[in-house]
Amino acid sequence: MAVYTQVSAESLSAFLAKFDVGELVSAKGIAEGVENSNYLVETTRDRFILTLYEKRVSVGDLPFFLSLLDHLAADGNPVPPAIPDREGQTIHTLEGRPACLIRFLSGVSVSHPTPAQARAAAQALGRMHASLATFEGVRANGLGASHWRPLLDQCGESMNQIAPGLYDRVARSLDAVLADWPSDLAVAAIHADLFPDNVLMLGDRITGLIDFYFACTDIRAYDLAVMHSAWGFDAQGNPLDPAIGRALVAGYADSFALTPQERAALPVLARGACIRFLLTRAWDWLNTPAGALVTRKDPLAYLRRLDWYESNPKAFV
Template sequence: MAVYTTVSAEALTAFLAKFDHGALVSAKGIAEGVENSNYLVDTTTGRFILTLYEKRVSADDLPFFLALLDHLADDGNPVPRALPDRSGVAIHELAGRPACLIEFLPGVSVTQPTPVQARAAGAAMGAMHDSLSGFAATRPNTLGPDGWRDLHARCGADLDAIHPGLFTDTAAALETVIARWPTALPVAAIHGDLFPDNVLMLDDRVTGLIDFYFACTDIRAYDLAVMHTAWAFDGTGARFDADVGTALVEGYASRFALSGAERAALPVLAQGACLRFMLTRAWDWLNTPADALVTRKDPLAYWRRYQAYAAGAL
């Protein structure tokens, strides 16, 4: 989450007038994340999230995302629905951007998850995948292996401004991982970005899975690998916590079975996830507007993770 687009109080008041969710009391921009503009909105009837979808999220993809959330919510998963207005419309335009008013879910995101919390989060992903086995809609993963080389090329030699030799080193890593990428594992709808900041918890209980705007159709085990890269390391990517990683996978398997082939593929899937997030972080690092209310994330934290997995961390 972040704020790239400013919404005036007058525009937000007019927007809320379309809904039966009270009058505006306050609104505050949320700086975490890098994808969309998000506001915490309080009204006379409750609390909501306002999301304005920026350039990386296509308006054409929003029906897929909202249908996926409705499917998961209907099956009892703790996910936030987009709220329709009085006319039944959920996708609007505000400040020149597609926008939705989203349910607010209680809970906080942990920054240093314990094995118990990781097990609960893994189980929540397993339950989500179980539900998505019955979800028929599809969306290509635009940030899958087919797009990594292109993103690497677009970052180009500027990668070396982040760290000397990064362009050449990551080019070699890409070729190694893409050559080993599995092609025969089960494919389904996945979240694609279930970092700790996209899981809300109260104590050791998961209360919300949020931010589904990288959701797509891809190798199902890749979703778990992405999660492992995010949960089993500290924020710098320098310290690997094997207990957290093991608990995450065990929690997942308690709700949705992993095949032997999927378990065997987790190391290369995790390496691919590291390269994907290193490259998108690098692109954002090099291109984020100076005046954006957004916290840039260190690309090298994911390069360190890649090196750990390449050395046998999983």
């Protein structure tokens, strides 16, 4: 959410000269995405996002992300592929960082989605899953279900500094989630982080699905569960209009079939999603100094969601 690596106008001009994209007209560092440095770059011909990958994205994963975006864009999904240079290369080095020049997409992220916007976004997720049925890339989910207990152990009793009794509370829910975690659902490439922040819209129309840097191979319906846990609640974790949750499931089903098994698993998948975000936020909370460049997100906003899913086991019926 900040610009970590400064790119001078001189080195940016030299970088752009490798591409057939026109001459540099403007460049502004933007506060967007996970822990990368991003610039909104305008040339005499078009606009682009320049991304320099900081520590959080592994260079080894870039080919997976970029081939996934190419696959989706080729199939008509509104995602931002990387632009190849004159020699066909998409991954470059700039100011000592891996860097890509990425297509700019119009649209804004809504803070308070309406049911119509939620439905449109979930339709876009379903269309993306339909396209990804023929995508062959594989990337293990480093934040998937098998990683939650080790992550809980790493956070340890320090979690009780965030809220008294939090460690035991999460441990109990994690036991229940892992006991019920499905092993028979379709596994495929998923976005795994489709928060409202990562969906660009103009009115009710989806213009962009962005920030694929958590994309991985995991239970396909888990992607919808992540989306439900992100879109159905406010920033503090309080449930929004239940029509939004219904619109997400209905919108997804408009584009891609949910099997009865997938539908039945949504409650446990959603509780799992809550635990995943609760744990990574708790880890960041315990390991990020107050006042640092990165804004710490409240882990308890996901505890409230977890409470809600546990108290509303029929939310998806």
